[in-house]
Amino acid sequence: MLYAMFMAFTLQNNITKLYASNFLTGLVFWYATEKLFMQSIGLSSFDIALNAVVFLAITVLFDVPSGVLADKWKRKYTLLLAIVCLALCHSILGTSSTLPIYLVGTALYGAYVTLTYGTFQAMMYDSLAELGQEKEYDKHQGRAFALFFTGIGVSSLAGGYIGEFIGLRETYLYSLLPALLAAIVILSTREPKFHKENFDANMWKHIKTSLAIIAAQPLVFHLAMFMIVSGLLRSTQNEFGGLYYLGLGLSAVAMGYANAGKWIASALGQFAAHYVGRDRAFTLLPWFFIAYLAFSLITNASGIVFFMVAACLYSLVTNQAEATIQGATPSHVRATTISIISFLTNVVMIPLSLAFGWVAQNNTPFQAFQVFGVIGIGYAAIWLLLGRRHVRAAHAAATGPAADIELIK
Numbered sequence: 001m002l003y004a005m006f007m008a009f010t011l012q013n014n015i016t017k018l019y020a021s022n023f024l025t026g027l028v029f030w031y032a033t034e035k036l037f038m039q040s041i042g043l044s045s046f047d048i049a050l051n052a053v054v055f056l057a058i059t060v061l062f063d064v065p066s067g068v069l070a071d072k073w074k075r076k077y078t079l080l081l082a083i084v085c086l087a088l089c090h091s092i093l094g095t096s097s098t099l100p101i102y103l104v105g106t107a108l109y110g111a112y113v114t115l116t117y118g119t120f121q122a123m124m125y126d127s128l129a130e131l132g133q134e135k136e137y138d139k140h141q142g143r144a145f146a147l148f149f150t151g152i153g154v155s156s157l158a159g160g161y162i163g164e165f166i167g168l169r170e171t172y173l174y175s176l177l178p179a180l181l182a183a184i185v186i187l188s189t190r191e192p193k194f195h196k197e198n199f200d201a202n203m204w205k206h207i208k209t210s211l212a213i214i215a216a217q218p219l220v221f222h223l224a225m226f227m228i229v230s231g232l233l234r235s236t237q238n239e240f241g242g243l244y245y246l247g248l249g250l251s252a253v254a255m256g257y258a259n260a261g262k263w264i265a266s267a268l269g270q271f272a273a274h275y276v277g278r279d280r281a282f283t284l285l286p287w288f289f290i291a292y293l294a295f296s297l298i299t300n301a302s303g304i305v306f307f308m309v310a311a312c313l314y315s316l317v318t319n320q321a322e323a324t325i326q327g328a329t330p331s332h333v334r335a336t337t338i339s340i341i342s343f344l345t346n347v348v349m350i351p352l353s354l355a356f357g358w359v360a361q362n363n364t365p366f367q368a369f370q371v372f373g374v375i376g377i378g379y380a381a382i383w384l385l386l387g388r389r390h391v392r393a394a395h396a397a398a399t400g401p402a403a404d405i406e407l408i409k
Helices: 002-025 034-040 045-072 075-095 099-116 119-130 134-165 168-173 176-187 203-216 218-247 252-283 285-297 303-327 331-362 365-397
Strands: none
Touching: 002 075, 002 119, 002 134, 002 176, 034 045, 034 168, 034 218, 045 099, 045 218, 045 331, 075 099, 075 119, 075 168, 075 176, 099 119, 119 134, 119 303, 134 168, 134 252, 134 303, 203 218, 203 331, 218 252, 218 285, 218 303, 218 331, 218 365, 252 285, 252 303, 252 365, 285 303, 285 365, 303 331, 331 365
């Protein structure tokens, strides 16, 4: 009895620490003014697109291996390694003065993202599973990422002022302290043993198992397709949002406010997802693509409203989509499955990023966003014709939010 109480306390404390680490890693002061800094060291719109391609190339190379690493190795140490990469990234980006050096920092940032994505979600799910609370995953995951996005929002606002009144380089260097604090927090977490029960020693067999799980379940397949296509559009908001702000003629401080608004809107979507539930979230799915197209067509500051609505809807719907996929995925391939979805997104995004940069440099950033907006509307039509049917079929067996469906342990 005492041992069970101790384990429960430790794991609950684990979840609190995951919350804290997510908030701390979200305190990145350079997000809002990165494109201004890149322009200040002489980089063009196409150079910015090349930087995005380097980031995507790193994620493509290491997305799936990092997911396998998290499933095979300790997830705690995988997250710790990710934060070390983040701290090194801040240091190199903040001291760079040429494109090649900046690309090294971006590569480290890509390593941070790949090591985190899938690992954090799996560690959260398995910590809850050991408590018998895995049905609460969408709520805890939503709150954890709401804190992450809130951290980005707060630091974006502060970063705008730092960049305007202190210096653009300082926004990178000031980001080091919260990253180091996050490393200390993760180091103090306890590794959940839940995912160690079954693991394929052969990496390719492990990957094939994960792919088979996605392909065998129509609902999971269509949700994975949604996450891939919506991930493409979201990537443009993250990687090229600065060009959108520059196209609107915003100052560093105004960029800070706009970027903060985007991430606070994302936090709101994550926090609200559990309460909105699976059925209503998937009903809202097409509206993400509509909001994205709307802001791309508006070339004045009022378009920022739709920019933020798109950010909110993306967070809300992907929270429920991922919760459904997590629930339909065995623990021993949980991180790998999410990493595969991210891998496929980034493979497609590499050529599309170069196309985005070319269109933005030879025309306007708005036209580049419009191209992706049309892609999104095309996918929304496919979802309404095919994907929605599988959601309705799933609800015929189990109605209610994602947290109420039967989850695979």
